[in-house]
Amino acid sequence: MAFLQIKNLSFSYPKTEARALQSVNLEIKEGELILVCGVSGCGKSTLLRHIKREITPHGRKRGTVLYRGLEIEKLDRKIAASEIGFVMQDPETQLVTDTVWHELAFGLENLGLSTSEIRRKVAEMASFFGIDGWFRKSVDELSGGQKQLLNLASVMAMQPKLLILDEPTAQLDPIAAQDFLATIAKINRDLAVTVILTEHRLEEVFLMADRIVVMEKGKIVCFDTPEQTAKLLADRKAQQTIFKGLPSAIRIYSEIRLGNDCPLSVRDGRKWLDEFMTPVGRVFNDPVNDQAQKQKPVIKAEEIWFKYAKDGNDILRGFSLKAYSGEILCVLGGNGTGKTTMLGVISGLLKQYRGKVEISGKRIETFQAKELYRNNIALLPQNPRALFVCDTVLGDLKEAATILRLDNDSIRTEIDRIAKELRITQFFERHPYDLSCGEQQKVALAKLLLLEPIIVLLDEPTKGLDAESKEELGIILKRLCSKEVAMVIVTHDIEFAAEYADQCAMMFDGDIVSEGKPNEFFAGNNFYTTAANRMARGIFPDAVTCEDVIELCKISV
Structure with missing residues (x-):
C-alpha cells in the first residue's frame, strides 16, 4: 500500500472552464523526499492543497487522494491535523499567536495534550531548531527567516508523518534559505518524515530529492530521479519553459555538451569545468553609465x-x-x-x-x-x-x-x-x-x-x-x-x-x-x-x- 496515493485527480476553480489539475496520478512511498516543480500556474500549489484537507481549494473536483489507504476526507480530524503538516510560502499567513513560545504550543493545545507533554514537546522543538535564544520574543520582532523556521517548528511539534511545503524559501535571503533547506533534509533523513515540497530555486533542492515531479498545465509530465529528470529536461526543445529554471550546471552543460555525464550540482559543475576548460582572465568590463552619472x-x-x-x-x-x-x-x-x-x-x-x-x-x-x-x-x-x-x-x-x-x-x-x-x-x-x-x-x-x-x-x-x-x-x-x-x-x-x-x-x-x-x-x-x-x-x-x-x-x- 502506497503511503500517499493520488488517483485521477482533476480540479477546476469556480467560474473557470480550464482545469488547474488534469488526471493527476501519483504514488509516494513513506520516507521519500519529493520535489514538485514547474512554471507558475502549472498546478503545483493546487495539488499540494488537495493533500491537506483543511485548506483544499473550493471548486469542481474529481478523483481521490488516499493517505495510508484512506481518503483524505474520511480521515479522523485529529489524524488529519497532526499527521499531515503544511508550511506555506508566506510566513505571516501561518502565524496565529503573538509570542514564539505560544506559537509552538498552539497546535499541541488544540490536540488536547496535557500541559507537561506540551512543555516537553515545545522544549524539544525549540532546542532542535535553535529557537531557544528567541523563545520569549514577540513574533513581530522576528525576521522573515525566523518566522518561517517557527512555522516549521510549530508543525513539527505535532510530529507529522507527512510534511508539505509550498515555496518555503520564497521570502528568505540566500543564507537563510540554505539553512532552512538543510533543516528539511535533516528532518527527512533523521526523523524519516515524508516530505513533499515545491520550489522555484532548484539549485539547492534538486539533488536533495529522491524523486522529482514535473508539472505542466495541470498534468504530470515527468516523475523520476534527479538524474533521469535532468536528462529529460536538458532537451530544451521538449521542455523549454521548464529548462530555464534548472540548476545552472545542467543548463550550462546542455549548451556545451562535453563529456558523457551531465553535472547536477555546483561541485560537479566545477569538476566538469576544470576537466574541459582553460581558465580565462577578466573579460567583462561594464561601461560606466555616464548618462546616469551626469543627470x-x-x-x-x-x-x-x-x-x-x-x-x-x-x-x-x-x-x-x-x-x-x-x-x-x-x-x-x-x-x-x-x-x-x-x-x-x-x-x-x-x-x-x-x-x-x-x-x-x-x-x-x-x-x-x-x-x-x-x-x-x-x-x-x-x-x-x-x-x-x-x-x-x-x-x-x-x-x-x-x-x-x-x-x-x-x-x-x-x-x-x-x-x-x-x-x-x-x-x-x-x-x-x-x-x-x-x-x-x-x-x-x-x-x-x-x-x-x-x-x-x-x-x-x-x-x-x-x-x-x-x-x-x-x-x-x-x-x-x-x-x-x-x-x-x-x-x-x-x-x-x-x-x-x-x-x-x-x-x-x-x-x-x-x-x-x-x-x-x-x-x-x-x-x-x-x-x-x-x-x-x-x-x-x-x-x-x-x-x-x-x-x-x-x-x-
Whole structure:
C-alpha cells in the first residue's frame, strides 16, 4: 500500500472552464523526499492543497487522494491535523499567536495534550531548531527567516508523518534559505518524515530529492530521479519553459555538451569545468553609465534614520541612496536588515525622524498624496494581496485604471495591452485570492503599470515566479527603463539581479555598505553570488550568469 496515493485527480476553480489539475496520478512511498516543480500556474500549489484537507481549494473536483489507504476526507480530524503538516510560502499567513513560545504550543493545545507533554514537546522543538535564544520574543520582532523556521517548528511539534511545503524559501535571503533547506533534509533523513515540497530555486533542492515531479498545465509530465529528470529536461526543445529554471550546471552543460555525464550540482559543475576548460582572465568590463552619472537622481535619500517606536531600535541608520531614471537598482541583503523599511520611507509611507528624501529634486513631504502616487511613485509590496480590493482580477484592474481618467473604451484597451504583456488575460474572471502566488504577483504588477509611474518600487517581485515568468518580468522592466522609468527593487533573487540590474547594492544593519555593477558586485562573494559564479570561480573569475559562463566556455574549448 502506497503511503500517499493520488488517483485521477482533476480540479477546476469556480467560474473557470480550464482545469488547474488534469488526471493527476501519483504514488509516494513513506520516507521519500519529493520535489514538485514547474512554471507558475502549472498546478503545483493546487495539488499540494488537495493533500491537506483543511485548506483544499473550493471548486469542481474529481478523483481521490488516499493517505495510508484512506481518503483524505474520511480521515479522523485529529489524524488529519497532526499527521499531515503544511508550511506555506508566506510566513505571516501561518502565524496565529503573538509570542514564539505560544506559537509552538498552539497546535499541541488544540490536540488536547496535557500541559507537561506540551512543555516537553515545545522544549524539544525549540532546542532542535535553535529557537531557544528567541523563545520569549514577540513574533513581530522576528525576521522573515525566523518566522518561517517557527512555522516549521510549530508543525513539527505535532510530529507529522507527512510534511508539505509550498515555496518555503520564497521570502528568505540566500543564507537563510540554505539553512532552512538543510533543516528539511535533516528532518527527512533523521526523523524519516515524508516530505513533499515545491520550489522555484532548484539549485539547492534538486539533488536533495529522491524523486522529482514535473508539472505542466495541470498534468504530470515527468516523475523520476534527479538524474533521469535532468536528462529529460536538458532537451530544451521538449521542455523549454521548464529548462530555464534548472540548476545552472545542467543548463550550462546542455549548451556545451562535453563529456558523457551531465553535472547536477555546483561541485560537479566545477569538476566538469576544470576537466574541459582553460581558465580565462577578466573579460567583462561594464561601461560606466555616464548618462546616469551626469543627470540628477530621481530619488535621493540622505542620512535617513528611522525606527517604528520612540523607545525602539533604529531600523535605518544613516541610510543614503540615489536612483536614476532609466536604471534598475537592486538592493540585496539578509532578512531584517531594513530593506522593506527603506522602500516605505522613500515611497512616503513611512516618515523618518532624521534625514531627507527628495523625489525629482523636491522634498517628499511637500507632495500631496494624490500628486505623489498618480503618475509618479508606484510601490509593489511583499504581499500582493494588499493591492486587491475586488472580487475579480478584471475588477481590480479597472479600479486602478480609473485613476487615469480615460473613457471606458480607452481603459479596456489599456488593460488588455498590459494584461497581454503579463499573460494574465485568462485570469480576468478569477478571484485574485484563487491565483497562485506567482500569478498574484503578475496581477499586482499590472495594477501598478496602469498608473504609468515614473518611479517603480518593487519588494520581492520575483517571489513565486518561475524562470520564464522572471524572464518576462525582466524584459518588461527593461522596457520601462527605456522609457526613463527609475526602478528600485528589493530582492533575495540573486540570479535575477545579476541578469537584469544596472546597479546592485548590499544592505546591512540599516545602511548600504557596498554598491557596484553586477559583475563586479557578485564576483568573489561566497554566498551573495550566483551558482554560475560559484561554479566558474577560478576558471572564469568575473562570470556571474549562466550566459556569461556559456560564452566563455565557447571561447575556452
